[in-house]
Amino acid sequence: MSVSAEKIAELEKMARKLRHDIVMMIGAGKPGHLGGSCSIADIIAVLYFHKMRHNPKEPKWPDRDRLLLSKGHAALTQYAVLAECGYFPEKELSTLKELGSMLQGHPEMLRMPGIEANTGSLGQGLSIACGMALAGKLDKKDYKVYCILGDGEIAEGQIWEASMTAAFYKLDNLVAIFDKNRVQAMGPIVERYDTNPHGEKWKAFGWQVLEIDGHSVEEIAEALDKADEVKGQPAMIVANTVKSKGVPFAEGKAEFHHGIMTQEQHETARQLFEEDCG
């Protein structure tokens, strides 16, 4: 499916809205996972508003496409998009991390409609996604399972166990998206703990690898379509992204992996996105 200029503009606007919601959920003076949430905002916008087959009125619809954030700390983006789609009222977004809130620090499937699994203990989401893809094959369903990984996260050995499962079982109903934002909690990946090379590793592990600009909604949409054509093996979309993309004072900075915005910074960020979110 080709993407019209109109659709591209709509998705870009949605991604900005998601970033706005992320900034508002975190608020000023409090820590929040700004960096890794903003780096996947464009990907999430394309998945939910263009690519995925899903129904907010029926979150457990058996034929839905599934999205798991293996990098569960970026849940703010998924919370924002689920609210935007109508899985739950948007006013819930203001309850992030409050006692009893459905918006936990890391996503919980029993608390929030639209969350497919508990993730956040890093390295586990891709395995859970493999289980869902295996179940889809067993049940002869044609749903897709999407799973977003981080470039810091793949230091977890379990990711590579899962990568072998996906290849061995030829899970062509599984599409992973690699959020290559280049920065982990303690600093740049190449300095702190270099997980490179990325595409080569996934290829060697039996995946079909595509590489894109993870902030171009057009490239994201095209890559997701190309991934549909991959048969007999899982597909990996390496998305080159920028940590905290869209929030200039935080872009590329490790301190905003789980950082605190000052009142002033928060106001700056809010104003940046305001025109889209009136």
Next chain:
Amino acid sequence: MNMQNCRTVYGETLVELGRENERIVALDADLCKSTMTRLFEQQFPERYFEMGIGEQNMISVASGLAISGKIAFANSFAVFATGRPYDQIRVSCISNVNIKIMGSSCGLSDFGDGATHQSIEDIAIMRAIPNMTVLSPADGIETRKMVRAAVEHEGPVYIRILRNEVPDVTDEKEKFEIGKPSVIRQGSDVTVFAHGYMVYKALKAADTLQKQGISVRVVNVSTLKPLDEQAIKELAGDVKAVVTVEEHTIIGGLASAVAFILRGQAIPMEAIAVQDCFGQSALSYEELLEHYGLTDTAIVKAIKKVLA
């Protein structure tokens, strides 16, 4: 006495269940000939998933299958099925997924393989996780019923399975219910709480003591969690003392659980368990149990001591 191998019984039961229920799937980490899920694989190859030697991934894949409506049996040796993927199990329990973790060759029953392969903390770590049900069958008869009960139960279950042949000690006709300790032998002087193969050892000790005029009640506590506190209190309430026996470390297993339930009561208690140490290789199971003091003679001694 009829002897049965619990892992064989497990494998056969899983096949029976697989025939009855299409939702059942099995995963194994390159030990299916030992855990006996090979039997399931032979019958239902499309519902068997070899996970290679990767237990962490196996548990999370099982979770993904379970979230998608399957009843997922994840298999390995008890030590690798619980310790290696502890966090994966924990996360699965947060979402209360319908996975069944089968810990084969449990306790010291893998006598030859040494400390790395002997699971003496599995019950402690599985008990510590909210939402988890922890089961330890005493024999083949109970293994069969328990695996069926695990399928009926919605949510995560851990069952530890012995490697070797053990004598039947439970009643074929008695219904198994998760959470209910069962009296295997009535007695009035002392209550012995045991699970797994140690139930048989306790019965042997009770035989010996009967000849000496001491009446021993033997209770099979095959559900370690949830533990029926009221039942334990009642079974301890009308005797002079209690003894716990387990093929597990003294920390965090049956002794800990019973002592906690009976806290504040003046009843004397002794505990037989692996002390705070690891196992090692031996040439036979019985030799190893004897080395760690898990014998009927040790139980006799403990009962006499606690009654003295």
